Amino acid sequence: GNSVTQMEGPVTLSEEAFLTINCTYTATGYPSLFWYVQYPGEGLQLLLKATKADDKGSNKGFEATYRKETTSFHLEKGSVQVSDSAVYFCALRNSGNTPLVFGKGTRLSVIA
Amino acid sequence: KAGVTQTPRYLIKTRGQQVTLSCSPISGHRSVSWYQQTPGQGLQFLFEYFSETQRNKGNFPGRFSGRQFSNSRSEMNVSTLELGDSALYLCASSATGTSGRKVNEQFFGPGTRLTVL
Numbered sequence: 001g002n003s004v005t006q007m008e009g010p011v012t013l014s015e016e017a018f019l020t021i022n023c024t025y026t027a028t029g030y031p032s033l034f035w036y037v038q039y040p041g042e043g044l045q046l047l048l049k050a051t052k053a054d055d056k057g058s059n060k061g062f063e064a065t066y067r068k069e070t071t072s073f074h075l076e077k078g079s080v081q082v083s084d085s086a087v088y089f090c091a092l093r094n095s096g097n098t099p100l101v102f103g104k105g106t107r108l109s110v111i112a
Numbered sequence: 113k114a115g116v117t118q119t120p121r122y123l124i125k126t127r128g129q130q131v132t133l134s135c136s137p138i139s140g141h142r143s144v145s146w147y148q149q150t151p152g153q154g155l156q157f158l159f160e161y162f163s164e165t166q167r168n169k170g171n172f173p174g175r176f177s178g179r180q181f182s183n184s185r186s187e188m189n190v191s192t193l194e195l196g197d198s199a200l201y202l203c204a205s206s207a208t209g210t211s212g213r214k215v216n217e218q219f220f221g222p223g224t225r226l227t228v229l
Contacts, residue, residue: 036220043116043202043220089155099145099157099168100204100218 002027006090006103013080013110021075021106023064023090031092033057033066033073034100038087047075047088080110114139116205116221124227130191133224137184137205143167144186145218146178149200158201161186190226198228 006023013019025031032051036044048057053068062077073090090103117136125131137144145168146158157170161180178188184205190197204218 041222043118043222044204045220046217049217097160097162097167099160099170100147100155101157102155104154 002101004090004092004101004103006106009107011108015112016079019077019080021088023073025071025092027092029094031094034091035064035075036089082110082112085110116219118203118221118224122225125193126229127193129193132187132189133201135186135203138219141205141207142184143206145204146188147202193228195228200225
């Protein structure tokens with residue numbers, strides 16, 4: 001079956017540090033990959049996505065590249081801010097009609 | 113365009129009671145999915161409705177049910193509540209589903225936090 005594995009947190013970084021959150025997946029076919037972010041007390045917001053191999057999704061300084069050979073979709077940001085503190089979820093979806101499959105989430109805390 | 117709305121935002125119930133949660137999707141969206149989020153299990157898919165029909169179903173007991181109305185608004189119901197049903201219930205909407213590789217982005221509401229005492 002389909003599954004997503006992401007690094008366990010919490011991750012604590014100082015402001016302006018480099019961020020990497022690892023995500024690997026197992027899936028049949030060719031899934032689309034997503035990163036969602038959840039701020040305290042809120043629902044999920046789509047951060048970025050990639051729909052085919054070698055695609056790079058990017059948004060708000062975050063990037064992730066769809067690597068089929070390593071079945072990975074690692075999230076990166078060059079310089080984090082306190083406002084980036086949130087829980088980040090990696091997810092996949094195999095086609096337009098199938099549900100999202102989520103990783104367990106990684107809590108990021110950025111301190112000034 | 114208004115986002116996905118969920119009501120109520122917070123709910124406290126006792127074991128054995130039943131509860132109904134409501135979700136209004138983004139205007140024009142016909143697909144509504146429900147997810148349960150707990151600290152232990154993470155985000156788990158409950159079910160998806162499209163044009164008033166259940167299209168997909170997750171691995172939850174029959175106590176969990178849902179429906180969708182002609183205006184695409186959806187409700188989910190949990191009967192005979194158990195302590196383990198305490199969770200954040202998230203609703204997500206997406207545009208008309210298609211077959212094949214096209215993937216429709218899901219937009220999430222703020223969730224309903226259910227506490228079962």
